[in-house]
Amino acid sequence: MAGLRQEGLGVGRRAVRYLRSLALFLFVASLPVTLVTTNVRFAANEGRLYEYGFDRYDVEAKTGLPREEVSRAGRELRHYFNSGEDTVRILVEEEGREVSLFNERETAHLRDVKDLFRFTFGIQEFGVAYVFTYVVGVFIWAREGSLRRLATQVLAGSLAAIVAILALSAVALLGFDRAFEQFHFIAFNNDLWRLDPRTDRLIQMFPEGFWFDASLFVGLLTLSEAALLALCSGLYLGLTRRRLTVVLTPTQQHA
Numbered sequence: 001m002a003g004l005r006q007e008g009l010g011v012g013r014r015a016v017r018y019l020r021s022l023a024l025f026l027f028v029a030s031l032p033v034t035l036v037t038t039n040v041r042f043a044a045n046e047g048r049l050y051e052y053g054f055d056r057y058d059v060e061a062k063t064g065l066p067r068e069e070v071s072r073a074g075r076e077l078r079h080y081f082n083s084g085e086d087t088v089r090i091l092v093e094e095e096g097r098e099v100s101l102f103n104e105r106e107t108a109h110l111r112d113v114k115d116l117f118r119f120t121f122g123i124q125e126f127g128v129a130y131v132f133t134y135v136v137g138v139f140i141w142a143r144e145g146s147l148r149r150l151a152t153q154v155l156a157g158s159l160a161a162i163v164a165i166l167a168l169s170a171v172a173l174l175g176f177d178r179a180f181e182q183f184h185f186i187a188f189n190n191d192l193w194r195l196d197p198r199t200d201r202l203i204q205m206f207p208e209g210f211w212f213d214a215s216l217f218v219g220l221l222t223l224s225e226a227a228l229l230a231l232c233s234g235l236y237l238g239l240t241r242r243r244l245t246v247v248l249t250p251t252q253q254h255a
Contacts, residue, residue, distance in 0.1 A: 024153065027134045031157025032164050034127030035225050037120050039218045044081060044117055049217060050074040053210040062197075062204040065092055070205065073101055080110070081117050088114075106202040109192040116187055148240055155233035161226035165219050172219075176212050 043049055051071065054060070060067045069092045080088040088110050090101040102110065139150050171179050184193045195203040 023134060023138070026130065028153055028157040028160065030127045030130050031154065031229075032161030032222075032226070034124060034131055035161050035222045036165075036218065037124035037127060039221045039225075041117075041121055041124050042221075043214055043218050045078055047074065047078065049214060050078075053206065053213065056213070057207050057209055059205050063201050065094070069093065073205070077110075081114050087111060101201055103200065105192055106195065106200055109188075109195070109202065112188050112190070112192060148237060151233040151236045151240075155230055155237070158226045158230035158233065161222060162230065165223045165226070169219055172212070172215060176215075177208060180208060180211060 051074070054067070054070050054074070059065075059070050063070060065073075073090050073092065076090045077088065088102070088107060091098045092101045093099075100107075135150065139147070197203045197207065
């Protein structure tokens, strides 16, 4: 009986170690994912980014719509992405009458885009919740680790984010058009995203160049945040290591 009890305790300890390792891995992996998805969510709802794109790519001239109508369409799209509405319907004034801004194909594609945004927002919410729960559960409530251990883990996650962003940036710079096309093949199970820039207002408002700029914005924002986290974690580890050395040295000399 004692042997079985010891064997059971051993299995339990191994299971706990496995769960701790899994929780640690998920924490380190969730940091870059949470940073990226948070910044994607911010960009998707940042009106100034839309206005920048409208200005840079002369959307007013390409769509033939007044700038006020273009800006209003951007606001309504942001509202649609965050609402419970299944279909977007934006009316604009054209030649004295109200018409739908987007045709059926564009409307169907926007529904797919909204689903993709909602999926991304869900990952972001889960990531934020997991990071918060992990830090509170392990380091505050259970007190199973020191702040140095947390700083080490944050440093690892931040460096992973930096490496991932640099790798994606290299891919984008070597051929964004190809990467952008591959993204559509992966993200969507149809070809509704293939639009005609001569007639379709959606691609006139958001050409490929806009998406390159938006991707660059998200990448730089994520890189800056990850670098700041890495810097703070590294400084903390360096300062506390120096403090530990100062404290331990007299004891070692006395021994």
